[in-house]
Amino acid sequence: MRVNLPSRIASGKYSCFCQLYFLFFEKTVQLRFIMALPVTQQVRSFSRFYTNFLGLLNNQILDSPLSLSESRILYELAKNEGTTSNQLVATLSIDKGYLSRILKKFEKEKLLLKVPSVQDKRVRILSLSAKGEKIFRHINEKSEQQVAERIGHLTEDAKHELGTILQKTERLLDTQRAQPITLEDIVIRTDLRPGDVGFVIMAHGELYQKEYQYGINFETYVAKGMAEFYERYDPDRSRVWVCEHLGRRVGFLLLMARGNAAQLRYFFLSPEYRGVGLGKKLMQLYMDFLREKGYLSSYLWTTHELFTAASLYKRAGFKLVEEMPSNAFGKVLTEQKYELIL
Structure with missing residues (x-):
């Protein structure tokens, strides 16, 4: 042409x-x-790639005894000390019954502590036990190491570009935290x-x-x-x-x-x-x-x-x-x- x-x-x-x-x-x-692929297919394609990239299809995550869902809940408990089950449901958009079963498992394995709220005795405040914190540190360190190895071949410019793309992707998709752009x-x-x-x-x-x-x-x-x-x-x-x-x-x-x-x-x-x-x-x-x-x-x-x-x-x-x-x-x-x- x-x-x-x-x-x-x-x-x-x-x-x-x-x-x-x-x-x-x-x-x-x-x-x-x-014509480019419809964006729905692109999102699904990336999701398949990313689960393979991080090995998320394995029954256990990063040589730990936990599944993907369990390790995600463990992360929220570690980073948000003093949270409640209702707050976890809202943060993770997880089924309440499914969360309850995982929290019971954590209690049984002595990973979780529950204490009554000072404001409302019916509410239980959740936090990790010493054993739970140890498992969290292991998973967190392994996760950092895994990602560092997977992106180790990239140049510094490429890493910066990747970080920028991921920031923008999160901003576009996270409707709960979306903030209007300002000057x-x-x-x-x-x-x-x-x-x-x-x-x-x-x-x-x-x-x-x-x-x-x-x-x-x-x-x-x-x-x-x-x-x-x-x-x-x-x-x-x-x-x-x-x-x-x-x-x-x-x-x-x-x-x-x-x-x-x-x-x-x-x-x-x-x-x-x-x-x-x-x-x-x-x-x-x-x-x-x-x-x-x-x-x-x-x-x-x-x-x-x-x-x-x-x-x-x-x-x-x-x-x-x-x-x-x-x-x-x-x-x-x-x-x-x-x-x-x-």
Whole structure:
């Protein structure tokens, strides 16, 4: 499949950097249409892999006398001293009758202590005995050793990536502890790193196709613009703002030097990070840098469909100065130019 470039881009010679991106598109554009497995099947597949990975199908866990369920309950008793059976049911989402049988077994084997609650004599406070704590320490140490061995072949960067992925997975799946994302959760950096350029191109291509039905031509347009920015990048006069949450890029904005003017380009926020004040924060950072470097003006190009972004520009003092019809991105739309005079 060949990539058809819009006329406003197709003229002139491409840089080597940009040519490589277009070659990449030619080789991979068809892969975009390959259907991924439904997420339910992916979760089930990972669950099967993980149980094998940690040997959880064995009758006993980590050379201990306990099953998986029993060792999990032992962990909660060790980490939450003074808990109750009702609290264990809520924490572990476990059947009350099944839990009761396991606790009786722990009592019989002298792993568990029960004392009446000071506040309510009908309630029993649960804690591990010295024997129970010894078994817990054995399982805990063995578990740490097992995981360390299983991930020992990974580089430090890979381990960091794995930890970030697991944090995010837990956050997505744990509805009981889910907390709304706040601006304080997001890290904004200003250095350009490997992967940033590709992220901007892919993120724009995918999101604008999904939300506005822009064609592949839009993605190639972004690729050309990012190639130009990279080749002319001067950290003293230009600036990128890369937003990350749990190690994942979730937003982007750049200021490109154009002599005494600055061009605002590629303002992007992942949908789930809208509404937390991130867009307003990025716009403020842009304006601060603009004034700090003594620019006389700033401008940007957008389309009539991006009215939410346009409201941010207007609040910062940008004014609509030009409009023109266009079908460069695979659909009929109106391109708009906003300008700010300082």
